[in-house]
Amino acid sequence: MARIILLQFAAAFIAALVALLVSGLSSGISALLGGLCCALPNAFFALRLLSSARKPGGANPMNFFVGEFIKIALTFALMGAAVMFYPELNWMAFLAAFIVVMKSYLILLFRH
Secondary structure, three states: OHHHHHHHHHHHHHHHHHHHHHHOHHHHHHHHHHHHHHHHHHHHHHHHHHHHHOOOOOOOHHHHHHHHHHHHHHHHHHHHHHHHHOOOOOHHHHHHHHHHHHHOHHHHHOOO
16 A cells, blocks of 8 residues: 555656656646645555554444545645645646556556
């Protein structure tokens, strides 16, 4: 689980660097924000699952569903904050980085 989260943060920074080099500072910041809007809620969700699994009695399925709801709400909140507080947002870079980070786990899934 930790490798996937680290990979997602790495993908966010790589996407931001590529956007920065290709389209400039505004795109780089937008891509970083988009990547972090995906990676941060996933990291929170993973920490929540890890902490609930270590409690006496083990993991509770309800914790998973509550954590997933919080992750989705946090994703929307972060996206809204990015739109509200960064008026120069480049939507193409933002969404592209979000999708890259969201699908980056496929790299580890198909590794031998």
